[in-house]
Amino acid sequence: MIQVKCEGHSFEREIGLILALFYEDPEIAYVQEWNNPDDIRLVLTISEQSDGVHARGELLSNGQKMTYSYVRPFVGRDEKAMRKTAKQAVSYTLLMLMEKFTGIEQGWGILTGIRPTKLLHQLLSSGKSREEAHELLIRDYMVRPYKLELLQRIVDRQLLVVPDLYQIDRELSVYIGIPxxxxxxxxxxxxxxxxxxxxxxxxxxxxxxxxxxEKTGEWLKRHDMRITxxxxxxxxxxxxxxxxxxxxxxxxxxxxxxxxxxxxxxxxxxxxxxxxxxxxxxxxxxxxxxxxxxxxxxxxxxxxxxxxxxxxxxxxxxxxxxxxxxxxxxxxxxxxxxxxxxxxxxxxxxxxxxxxxxxxxxxxxxxxxxxxxxxxxxxxxxxxxxxxxxxxxxxxxxxxxxxxxxxxxxxxxxxxxxxxxxxxxxxxxxxxxxxxMIMEEVQTILGLGCGAVSKLMAPGSGKLTRWPNPKDPKTYNETYKQLVEEKLRDLDQIYFGSTFASRS
Ligand code: SF4
CATH class of the missing domain: 3.30.750.200 (Transcription Regulator spoIIAA)
Incomplete structure (x- = not known):
């Protein structure tokens, strides 16, 4: 069990994500007062000052005490940017403290919940140089150099295999699920x-x-779509x-x-x-x-x-x-x-x-x-x-x-x-x-059949709409006509802006 005191913030979700990098299913209790003396105790404090967010972490376990302090400069002064800075300060401080405590280095730093290669592609396709993109991944996420090197090699390889990767949203791919x-x-x-x-x-x-x-084919033909x-x-x-x-x-x-x-x-x-x-x-x-x-x-x-x-x-x-x-x-x-x-x-x-x-x-x-x-x-x-x-x-x-x-x-x-x-x-x-295509989410993937999840994206928008088909054959068999109709209507909406009937 890990007891955590948050002072000056309530980034419990972020703390949970970082602790899960070090322990399988960690039991975390967010407390005001310490209780069980055998638990690991963590105090994470932040305060906003003129030069950025000041964060301090303190860890106590079995009479052992460790601390880590860090200042994260602001990158913007609007509310969203300041919150992001505060979140990163807490995550970074906790990561450093836990690495010191456990002796485990996290190659991906605080990067969770986003595909690393997709992030690097986004930075490069937005016009950042390779060096700028790498600096940003180190600064914002603490990705370690050996993982960055792997990332860059993968991104380079993908661009060799699909040279038009940054324009491939003009085409789409198809997934057919047989359950x-x-x-x-x-x-x-x-x-x-x-x-x-x-x-x-x-x-x-x-x-x-x-x-x-057949029905998807009619839509593809009607709009003369190219399939990657x-x-x-x-x-x-x-x-x-x-x-x-x-x-x-x-x-x-x-x-x-x-x-x-x-x-x-x-x-x-x-x-x-x-x-x-x-x-x-x-x-x-x-x-x-x-x-x-x-x-x-x-x-x-x-x-x-x-x-x-x-x-x-x-x-x-x-x-x-x-x-x-x-x-x-x-x-x-x-x-x-x-x-x-x-x-x-x-x-x-x-x-x-x-x-x-x-x-x-x-x-x-x-x-x-x-x-x-x-x-x-x-x-x-x-x-x-x-x-x-x-x-x-x-x-x-x-x-x-x-x-x-x-x-x-x-x-x-x-x-x-x-x-x-x-x-x-x-x-x-x-x-x-x-x-x-599926990893980098650069174009529409039309999912057909059971359990297939379509990811619909209008060319140029970068915005994905998830559209799941039923997972079990029974529901699929009972609903396929209706689902095809709804999905094609949503596709029309996303690509050409007509009626929308999205499902969650
Ligand atoms: S889909 Fe699942 S059950 Fe079938 S082979 Fe793959 S892992 Fe095994």
């Missing part, structure tokens, strides 16, 4: 339903999806039959305009147990550019523990099959911090990856999302310490660099182990355009 999987993985919070126990929902869902593709990328995700899209997959591609090609100019078409085939020669041949016939086959780990016991009912051998076998059938741009996902896994298991997984050398490798850090089976039964799953997770991340970063993989996207999540990040690496020229 079925062979079984549900223990860490999963995606809309994914075990297909065998939902067979009755599959056909009605596909009927709705065909309808949504199309991504089939879910769930695992390859959970449906080869014939069903084929029919979806027929509808897609008949409905969407300019299909020959789409820069990238990806299908997630994440679960090796869904891949068959027939499905691979359908994808090859329809010119799918990229697929993913996700091992997550090459340790069989881990796969078993997380509820993935396939073998390590099957992953390798399906990878070779896809390569032989001409689907050579394959992404593989690995997760750091799966139950009972440490450095040795990661080394083992990387040795296995080395034998395959997929076009891209995405390294996730396990995130304890509230809705997952793993989070709800946390005591059943033993995960590595923060320090070991950090070492595993470092190993992945060194290994990818040594093997020619370059980082090209990065994102952080809440409750991610060790406050680390997920990084997408690719061999040169094998980066996923869709991943860049």
């Amino acid at each position: 079925f999987c062979p079984t549900k993985c223990a860490y999963c919070t995606f809309p994914a339903y075990a297909i065998r126990s939902h067979t009755a929902s599959v056909n009605p869902f596909l009927e709705g999806l065909h309808y949504e593709i 990328s199309i991504y089939f995700g879910g769930g695992t899209p390859t959970s449906i039959t080869a014939d069903d997959l084929d029919r979806l591609f027929v509808t897609l090609h008949q409905s969407f305009p300019n299909m020959d100019q789409v820069r990238e078409l990806t299908v997630e085939a994440g679960r090796p147990d869904t891949i068959t020669p027939e499905k691979l041949s359908v994808m090859k016939r329809w010119n799918v550019d990229r697929i993913s086959i996700n091992p997550q780990s090459f340790t069989q016991e881990t796969l078993h523990a997380i509820g993935r009912h396939h073998t390590v051998e099957e992953t390798i076998e399906k990878y070779h099959l896809a390569m032989e059938m001409g689907l050579t741009n394959i992404n593989m996902d690995l997760i750091i911090g799966l139950p009972n896994e440490g450095l040795a298991e990661l080394e083992h997984s990387l040795e296995a990856v080395e034998k395959l050398m997929p076009a891209s490798l995405t390294v996730h850090t396990l995130s304890f999302k509230r809705a997952s089976e793993m989070t709800q039964n946390k005591e059943r799953y033993k995960v590595a310490s923060r320090e070991e997770i950090r070492q595993m991340m470092d190993l992945a970063s060194r290994w990818t660099a040594q093997h020619g993989y370059l980082p090209y996207y990065l994102y952080r999540q809440k409750n991610i182990l060790g406050n680390l990040e997920n990084v997408g690496y690719a061999l040169q020229g094998q980066e996923s355009i869709y991943n860049i």
